[in-house]
Amino acid sequence: MQNPLCPFKPTDFRYAAWKAERKALRFRAKKNRFRVEPGPQPKNRSAISIDTSKAKSTVDVLRLCLKDLGWREDQNPVPQHYRSEHSMHMHQLFLIGYYFIVLKSIQWVKRDGGTCDLYWNSVHFTEAEDVIAGKVNKFPGMVEVVRKINLGRTLDLMHRLYPEEYDFHPQSWFLPQQFSEFCDVARRAHERRLKQVYIIKPDEGSQGEGIYLIQEPKDFISSNNKRYIAQQYITNPLLLEGLKFDFRIYVVLASLDPLEIYICKEGLTRFCTIPYQHPTNKNLGEAYMHLTNYSLNKHSINYLHTESEEDGSKRTMSSVFKQLDRMGFDVQQIWDDIEEVVVKTIIAIAPELKVEYRAELPTYKYVANFGISCFQILGFDILLQADGKPVLLEVNANPSLRIDFEHEVAPGILEHIHSPVDEEIKRPLVMDTLLLVAPRTRIVIDDPKSATHDSGDECEYVRPPHRGFGTLSQIYPRKYSTDFDWLRILDRTANIFLDCLGVRGALRMGSTGFRTFARKCCLTTSGTGFSNASLDIMYIDLQRRWEHVSPQRTSGLGFQGFIEAFFLIAKKRFPGDTILESVENMLDYSEANIELNSCDSKKELILPKLTRTEKKVEEMKSVYGSNNRKTIGNAYFIDYKRFPVEKRPRPLRMKSFSLQKE
Secondary structure, X not given: OXXXXXXXXXXXXHHHHHHHHHHHHHHHHHHHOOOOOOOOOOOOOOOOEEEOOOOHHHHHHHHHHHHHHOOEEEOOOOOHHHHHHHHHHHHHHHHHOOHHHHHHHHHHHHHOOOOOOEEOOOOOHHHOOOOOOEEEOOOOOHHHHOOHHHHHHHXXXXXXXXXXXXXXXXXXXXXXXXXXXXXXXXXXXXXXOOOOOEEEEEOOOOOOOOOEEEOOHHHOOOOOOOOEEEEEOOOOEOEEOOEEEEEEEEEEEEEOOOOEEEEEOOOEEEEOOOOOOOOOOOOOOOHHHHOOOHHXXXXXOOOOOOOOOOOOOEEEHHHHHHHHHHOOXXXXXXXXXXXXXXXXXXXXXXXXXXXXXXXXXXXXHOHHHOOEEEOEEEEEEEEEEOOXXXXXXXXXXXXXXXXXXXXXXXXXXXXXXXXXXXXXXHHHHHHHHHHHHOOOEEEEOOOHHHOOOOOOEEEEOOOOOOOOOOOEEEEEOOOOHHHHHHHOHHHHHHHHHHHHHOOOOOOOEOHHHHHXXXXXXXXXXXXXXXXXXHHHHHHHHHHHHOHHHOOOOOOOEOHHHHHHHHHHHHHHHOOOOOHHHHHHHXXXXXXXXXXXXXXXXXXXXOOOOOOOOHHHHHHHHHHHOOOOOOOOOOHHHOOHHHOOOOOOOOOOOOOOOOOOOO
């Protein structure tokens, strides 16, 4: 779908010059943009400090919140060589175990302007260099995890396991890798005389750039070897005033382990600027009709900027819910469905995010909660179908937190104007997020050279007079943990992947790590149906198949490739009626063998806290008997498959016993 403002096609040589000119206009407009100046800095050494040097467009709303909270803004971080020296010092002390002394040294550096309590980056975790303590507002690898293709692949995998739970995402194909499958589905739909419409999105695109609609696969256009995702287009969206709209839901991922999810009670509603019509050959190119992206529709002559939250092309979510309530929709049910979509999506992406997190932040950097930790604000784009059912369009790792908008006062002259609607939503969001992640205590020491384990005073931070807006509500684990904990099957797979990875800080499993996985899980013992040679062949085949996922073309098998290998082994080792049953049996088998191999057979063996393992063990005891003699090798689970289990009992703690028949 071509940019409506551009008079040239993307294949025209003048298109690049036009884009460069528009970029220069936006750069010159930044000089006259709306900006909040930093306020007076508190002199109290207990005031919480936040590094805003990398905040970029978010700095305006941050400064408004910092003024209300009385926190310190740090715009001049410590020089590179000074911070690197303390970073190296911390690493050395951690290796010998004196991390408590290092903690006090870090706090002393902070009082003199060294490190900060919070770091606010604009896009990536790595923007704040050499962070040795504090909280960063970005998770490592989040941008890559929620990209369109990666997110679509993860949700498709969860749909295979739980088809009834993960039915909120459109059917997707990854192009050009799955172009033949895409053509087959379109051909079968054509044979049944179904007129299908598909939406094509670039994997790394943003702000609606490069998105277009097609009716047949032959209309797909690939350029510059880019990767695309093709999705079933939702042709029956819910309309208000004849216009298509979607919600931007703000979600705060406060912690990854343990998992903590908060949702903002207020969000944005973005409207198209041309009345919606069913897609036809004539209107497939109408971006203002089919795409709700603000970055596109703000250029439309029909776009309406208002200071009211109940009209205009950008409104608050609460005002739209009032309209839906008057139309007869069950608004509370719609909101509950949206919360479930958010929780299920984060449960799906959390395992891969954990792998990225452990690779970027090894254990010594966040041991005992004294090192680096992360949080992040995410933007979920939710579309409602005509019956009110929510559909997840995409997840934004860096949703816009700007409180102004661009207005073209004359051709080529842009002006940035304050947006009351954006401030009403984003200022409480940022304020409550800061209060949620703010540290509670600090250890202050006058001289780090004379620091001992008992020296130093633990003092309270100055608590701000502002108690927040109460816009954040915890939906996991407080509300949905009992309902959706059973969906966290990929978390267990990620733990096995990390346990067998071998190399600290690695993201991909080499051939040695894959053999370690097979050895620890006893996959090559007699009766399993696998040999070392067959597993090596499987590894080589999967590595070639998943090579395109690694941008740097590094060798090894990534987490998603490992999941495919794990599922293939599960189907062959534990065949069942569903793939979920096979994977659960494989997880029980693998976790039990890993736990038993790590225990000393001469001491008391503690069975792993596994679901569905207790009853198997009890039934095996009744067959083989039980005594306290030494367990022989890996015979513990030799007949594991013979004992099916219908329900999941509580975990069992039990001493070792022999499996020899009486």
